[in-house]
Amino acid sequence: MMATSDAVRARTVLPVDVARRVMWAFVIANVAVVEGLFLSAGEGKNDVLTVAKWFGLHAALLMMFQLLLVARLPWLDRRIGMDRLTVWHRWIGFTLLWTVLTHATLVVLGYAKLDDASMAKTFAALSGVPASLLGMLAAAVIVVIAAVSTRSVRRRLRYEVWHGLHLLLYVALGLSFVHQLQETTTFTSSAFAEAYWWGLWLFAFGALLVGRLALPLWRNAYHRFRVVAVVPESLNVVSVYVTGRHLDAFPARAGQFCIWRFPGHNSWWTANPFSLSAAPGGQGLRLTAKAVGDTSAGLRNVPVGSRAFVEGPYGAFTSLHRSRPGTLLIAGGVGITPVRAMLEEQTGGDVVVLYRVRSEADAVLLNEVRHLVELRGGRLHLLVGRTGENGVPPLGPSTLHQLVPDLTERDVYVCGPPAMTTAVLAALRELRVPARQVHSERFGMA
Ligand SMILES: Cc1cc2nc3c(=O)[nH]c(=O)nc-3n(C[C@H](O)[C@H](O)[C@H](O)COP(=O)(O)OP(=O)(O)OC[C@H]3O[C@@H](n4cnc5c(N)ncnc54)[C@H](O)[C@@H]3O)c2cc1C
Numbered sequence: 001m002m003a004t005s006d007a008v009r010a011r012t013v014l015p016v017d018v019a020r021r022v023m024w025a026f027v028i029a030n031v032a033v034v035e036g037l038f039l040s041a042g043e044g045k046n047d048v049l050t051v052a053k054w055f056g057l058h059a060a061l062l063m064m065f066q067l068l069l070v071a072r073l074p075w076l077d078r079r080i081g082m083d084r085l086t087v088w089h090r091w092i093g094f095t096l097l098w099t100v101l102t103h104a105t106l107v108v109l110g111y112a113k114l115d116d117a118s119m120a121k122t123f124a125a126l127s128g129v130p131a132s133l134l135g136m137l138a139a140a141v142i143v144v145i146a147a148v149s150t151r152s153v154r155r156r157l158r159y160e161v162w163h164g165l166h167l168l169l170y171v172a173l174g175l176s177f178v179h180q181l182q183e184t185t186t187f188t189s190s191a192f193a194e195a196y197w198w199g200l201w202l203f204a205f206g207a208l209l210v211g212r213l214a215l216p217l218w219r220n221a222y223h224r225f226r227v228v229a230v231v232p233e234s235l236n237v238v239s240v241y242v243t244g245r246h247l248d249a250f251p252a253r254a255g256q257f258c259i260w261r262f263p264g265h266n267s268w269w270t271a272n273p274f275s276l277s278a279a280p281g282g283q284g285l286r287l288t289a290k291a292v293g294d295t296s297a298g299l300r301n302v303p304v305g306s307r308a309f310v311e312g313p314y315g316a317f318t319s320l321h322r323s324r325p326g327t328l329l330i331a332g333g334v335g336i337t338p339v340r341a342m343l344e345e346q347t348g349g350d351v352v353v354l355y356r357v358r359s360e361a362d363a364v365l366l367n368e369v370r371h372l373v374e375l376r377g378g379r380l381h382l383l384v385g386r387t388g389e390n391g392v393p394p395l396g397p398s399t400l401h402q403l404v405p406d407l408t409e410r411d412v413y414v415c416g417p418p419a420m421t422t423a424v425l426a427a428l429r430e431l432r433v434p435a436r437q438v439h440s441e442r443f444g445m446a
Contacts (some may be wrong), residue, residue, distance in 0.1 A: 013324065017117075019075070030143055034058065037189065038054055049107065049111070052106035052107045062095060080316060083315075094146060096142065125259060131183050132187050134175045138173075141172040148165045155423070158168065170389065222283050223310070228309055229241040233288060234362075237291070238299050240286070249280075250285070255317040256314060257441075263307055264303065266295060274289050321411070326352075326409055328411070329352070332395075333357060343373065353373055354381050355444070356383045357382065358385070395423060397431050415440065415443070418442045418444040421441075
């Protein structure tokens, strides 16, 4: 036990820091190469077209970076987490939108200046040129994707509808890729430029194909997951037990989640994220789901023996990021699932669990949590009540400090619905818990 604590204490550079540095180094190196190519490829037909070219090159770079962020590469995902990578993807997506629009506007402006024509006339003329038309179509698709991804529109759409529209991104990618091949000025300005662009596109598409297609297909073919039991935990919560071949080789850690499909029971495109609610061992995997919509409610009826298609494991909500010997685990409602798994894995150091629920009947997996906390010699506080009762925030700074006075000395893991997680993270900031000690998982879209 002592050895684990010392190992945790001695770790000064966290895996997340390493991954961030690698990402930054990658970005800076590629931006430097692109600037070099831009300068060496020579100017455009006029000043405006030169600047347009600069924006076009950077739009291509942003697209490739987007592919890497959504490729779900295990090394990055385990260190940075899918939620944070998705937030970056979102911001880079909007940066891409403005870069593409600026590029398109400057191209029209540049040619209008060159031909001494109006912008409308130039736009109409350019839309008759195949390479430009492809670029315009790609830009239009990017505008549509950005529009449905704004918070106000996104909130009104069902997840599946939004996701389906978001997949148009691949259409935009295809169109802009061909557009680039036809607008060859910088791409083919030298042998190095050509090799570099092809290499980068191959790398980005390769990462996407490996992370999103090859790896999940290979893992499912290798493990052949099947449902072995479906156990109701309460009126609206159910656990699904899944087994498979060679499960000791399934590289999951307690705290991670998978994206689950039950193809015989649901359609192929129905895929939902659920955390592992027990530490993954060689024996099997378990998810525990609260019924909030059709799919989660329907898990109760998944036939035993049916196939499961499991993508993942994903997420950085694991002990890989521990930097202190003591741990505080905070769960809201069904957010207890990864916390329950982590308790099973927990070795070394003192552990405190805060489990917030509306009523004791809502405290899913409570007996298991109690048992594991006892086994670890830890403390469990079950915080029962509705938000707003008594006027004191249930997980506000004063309650947290009162229950766990040494919380700044601990790693704090927070998991629950988005609103609760946001409130707890704000309280932890107010209590000055160092950011590197705070780890969170939101049970909602990033
Ligand atoms: C990382 C992560 C881990 C989770 N772990 C658990 C868990 O262990 N137990 C549990 O009960 N719940 C968990 N959830 C929440 C769970 O994924 C949703 O409750 C479930 O997908 C709802 O699906 P539905 O079709 O039944 O409901 P719907 O009414 O269709 O969806 C309700 C909401 O759930 C979210 N959602 C639906 N489908 C997806 C999807 N494919 N990807 C992302 N979000 C989606 C959307 O925000 C949607 O608005 C987790 C969520 C995330 C992001």
